[in-house]
Amino acid sequence: xxxxxxxxxxxxxxxxxxxxxxxxxxxxxxxxxxxxxxxxxxxxxxxxxxxxxxxxxxxxxxxxxxxxxxxxxxxxxxxxxxxxxxxxxxxxxxxxxxxxxxxxxxxxxxxxxxxxxxxxxxxxxxxxxxxxxxxxxxxxxxxxxxxxxxxxxxxxxxxxxxxxxxxxxxxxxxxxxxxxxxxxxxxxxxxxxxxxxxxxxxxxxxxxxxxxxxxxxxxxxxxxxxxxxxxxxxxxxxxxxxxxxxxxxxxxxxxxxxxxxxxxxxxxxxxxxxxxxxxxxxxxxxxxxxxxxxxxxxxxxxxxxxxxxxxxxxxxxxxxxxxxxxxxxxxxxxxxxxxxxxxxxxxxxxxxxxxxxxxxxxxxxxxxxxx
Numbered sequence: 001x002x003x004x005x006x007x008x009x010x011x012x013x014x015x016x017x018x019x020x021x022x023x024x025x026x027x028x029x030x031x032x033x034x035x036x037x038x039x040x041x042x043x044x045x046x047x048x049x050x051x052x053x054x055x056x057x058x059x060x061x062x063x064x065x066x067x068x069x070x071x072x073x074x075x076x077x078x079x080x081x082x083x084x085x086x087x088x089x090x091x092x093x094x095x096x097x098x099x100x101x102x103x104x105x106x107x108x109x110x111x112x113x114x115x116x117x118x119x120x121x122x123x124x125x126x127x128x129x130x131x132x133x134x135x136x137x138x139x140x141x142x143x144x145x146x147x148x149x150x151x152x153x154x155x156x157x158x159x160x161x162x163x164x165x166x167x168x169x170x171x172x173x174x175x176x177x178x179x180x181x182x183x184x185x186x187x188x189x190x191x192x193x194x195x196x197x198x199x200x201x202x203x204x205x206x207x208x209x210x211x212x213x214x215x216x217x218x219x220x221x222x223x224x225x226x227x228x229x230x231x232x233x234x235x236x237x238x239x240x241x242x243x244x245x246x247x248x249x250x251x252x253x254x255x256x257x258x259x260x261x262x263x264x265x266x267x268x269x270x271x272x273x274x275x276x277x278x279x280x281x282x283x284x285x286x287x288x289x290x291x292x293x294x295x296x297x298x299x300x301x302x303x304x305x306x307x308x309x310x311x312x313x314x315x316x317x318x319x320x321x322x323x324x325x326x327x328x329x330x331x332x333x334x335x336x337x338x339x340x341x342x343x344x345x346x347x348x349x350x351x352x353x354x355x356x357x358x359x360x361x362x363x364x365x366x367x368x369x370x371x
Contacts, residue, residue, distance in 0.1 A: 040072045040266065042258070044099035045088055047106060049079040049208060051232045052292060053225075056160060056285055057101040060256060063277040063284075072270050074099065085206055092259050093153045099258045105189030105249075112330055113146055115189035116340050117158065118252040121323040123348035124356070127161030127251040130344075131282065134158050137347035142340050149336065155264075156257040157278035160285035163293065167246035167311045168223030169214065169230070169239035174311065177318040186210050186222035190326060191248040197322035207233065214238045223248070226289070227297040236304045244297075245311045247319040254285075 044061065048054040061074045083091045089107045091097040104114040117139070118130065125133075133139045140158075147154055167174070174180060181199030192202040203219055211233045213219045221239075223246070224230055230242075256278055263271065300306040331338035 042098035045077045047102035119189035122250040124352045133347040153260045159278040159281040160254045162252045164250040167243040170221045183220040193326045194322045243311045
């Protein structure tokens with residue numbers, strides 16, 4: 001009897017399973033296809049027409065595209081493809097561009113506070129520590145507050161800690177700050193105010209116009225950012241005196257900015273990719289660019305006849321004094337500027353206090369092995 005019942009249960013269960021399977025198969029055949037979200041394409045313009053910085057921008061874009069797959073892709077456009085560099089921020093704000101890759105100093109005219117995010121005073125820190133302040137010291141929140149106060153429809157991330165920028169190219173070796181007085185010099189951001197305080201006449205020019213301006217005599221001296229870009233611009237053809245080390249822009253990094261409406265419309269997963277690709281680019285930039293800078297500096301010096309000097313400490317001390325004047329003046333006229341400076345000072349005093357106590361003198365070790 002038990003065998004008969006079990007057999008009936010088995011046959012009944014088999015029939016039900018077969019019916020369910022058939023129904024499932026029919027459902028697969030007859031159910032409409034599930035709609036997928038349309039792939040998102042963002043148009044990003046870079047402030048760079050070529051060279052290593054355009055490579056860096058492409059590296060960020062490739063990182064995003066690789067992680068996002070079919071869901072999101074960024075198309076990178078070189079400088080001036082849609083608007084001029086000076087118009088890029090407004091273009092992203094208005095939605096003419098979806099995104100931009102540049103540096104905050106390029107929109108310094110909107111607010112001097114912009115320059116504090118990468119081209120501000122040196123409190124003994126490098127670009128690495130300034131990015132630490134952005135991510136963990138309240139810097140990002142202050143930046144977002146600045147965006148809100150300016151009414152800008154933007155979301156920005158920061159990446160790629162740059163080494164200190166050279167003082168730049170001159171018609172003679174600079175051994176004293178007095179030699180710089182009266183010279184027509186190219187720089188950007190708050191560095192312009194600092195060098196004006198030191199007695200220079202400052203012109204703010206896009207990167208591609210620096211070499212022709214010095215060649216024609218429009219300017220007497222100039223800096224851009226690094227040996228690789230300077231060599232690409234052909235600065236070695238208009239000057240043979242190149243000074244490394246300076247406090248005028250001793251820390252800087254890229255800003256990747258997105259139209260906020262476009263950004264908010266993305267899924268949380270895609271928003272995270274845009275953010276974390278920016279963070280990942282920090283390491284890639286430093287590893288990649290420092291090697292290139294070192295190689296190109298060697299080429300400038302050893303093959304192209306450039307005299308390479310370290311800027312005298314007396315000149316850099318004069319820069320720090322000029323920074324003090326500029327910061328005090330700006331803080332007195334702008335409460336938000338003063339607020340950001342106070343936040344930066346607090347972070348630098350704390351973190352650099354630890355680092356300066358803990359870090360060995362790496363130059364001592366370098367000289368021990370290499371002379």
